[in-house]
Amino acid sequence: MPRLDEPLTHDLPPLLTLRVFEAVARHLSFIRAADELAVTQSAVSHQIQKLEHHLGVPLFVRRTRSIDLTPEGGAYYVKVRRALECIAEGTREIRYSKSRNTPLKVSLLSSFATHWLAPRLAEFSLANPDVELQLMPSIELTSVGAGAAHLAIRYGEGEWANVKSSLLMRERLSPVCSSGYLAKHGPFESATDLCDGPLLMSYAHRHFEWEAWSTRHRCDLSRIPKIMLHDYNIVLEAAAAGQGIAMGRHRLIERRLIEKTLVEAVPNFAYEGSIGYWLVAPDGPIDQSAGRFVDWIRRAGAAHVLASLGDGIDEQN
Known part of the structure; x- marks a missing residue:
């Protein structure tokens, strides 16, 4: 031998x-x-x-x-x-x-993790029992591919350097508030009627949602009172409590709109453009676990968009 x-x-x-x-x-x-x-x-x-x-x-x-x-x-x-x-x-x-x-680390906003991803995670875990998924909620744009995170899901217009970003889902945006707030301060028949505010916003370098919406509907928001809150989850809670008007991200608040804990402040004044959720990967190959998560979340995102179209949620105004 x-x-x-x-x-x-x-x-x-x-x-x-x-x-x-x-x-x-x-x-x-x-x-x-x-x-x-x-x-x-x-x-x-x-x-x-x-x-x-x-x-x-x-x-x-x-x-x-x-x-x-x-x-x-x-x-x-x-x-x-x-x-x-x-x-x-x-x-x-x-x-x-x-x-x-090796846990699969995915960086994302806590609002997306809470309202969209968490209710669907059981499906991924059932199909991939060998993958330990570690969600890393953060407001900061965590770098991917350098050990901090294997993948990221970011919200915006898709302009990030040194990474590969691809659109996962386009967002539909419209101002929302509680039904009690609307009864007390409304009705709002046009975008310019929101002058009393306050507008509820999360801290950010640039409030691109409100900028895009106000540009589309030709209204000036600069003089409207604003309240800055830590993140979008708190913004939603404040809006549901009648504290002001938030920019509603329909992918995340579908259940609230159905249950009417939030309602659209201005009927027929939505915005749907380049803003959405983007899947961000390092500028190079990804490992098998990351590839399986990418395939799964793409299918889940496409199914959500298709279901929304069937329910009439994404209809253009």
Whole structure:
């Protein structure tokens, strides 16, 4: 028996020839092996001839319309198959160990995590029990691909440097308030009627939602009183408590609109443009766990948009 520290170079044939041999021996067909390996039939024949030359014996009996294994080929196939299965098993163990021991870190706003992602997470966990998902709510734009987070879901217009961003869902925006606030201060028939405010906003470098909405509907918000709150979850709670008018992100507040804990302040004055939720990945390859999460959240986002269209939620005004 050879020692574990002895080199295998002398006895090992080119490893590509073994993969080709296993496929041909399993199918007993050069054509089907070529289809499986996505190469030409002549390339398969060349690799088999190369292996037979290395071994010094024929591995197949070639007939007009079929092939069969020689006795040497049959015995060799059993050992090659066993060796390749061992390699595949070791690969699976490493992949599983890596995905199991390394949490998949996703950076996102707490409002998106609370109102959209959390109610859907059971579906992802059920389909991917080996992936430990770690949500990292943050107002800051956490960098991805540098250890801080593997992926991010950001809200805005999709302009971030040194990352790949792709639109997950477009947002529909309109001012919302409580029904009690509307009864006391309304009705508001146009955007300019919101002059008394106050407008409820979360801290940000730029309030692009209100800017886009006011530009679309040609109204000046600069003189309207404003209340700045820590994040969008608090903004929603304050609006539901009758404290003012918030910019409603319809993807996140669908249930509140259905239950009428929030209502649209100005009927038929919505905005739907470039603002939305963006899937952000590092500018390079991502690992298997991240890829599975990306595939899942894309499907979940598309299903939500389709359902919203069916319910009439996304109808243009």
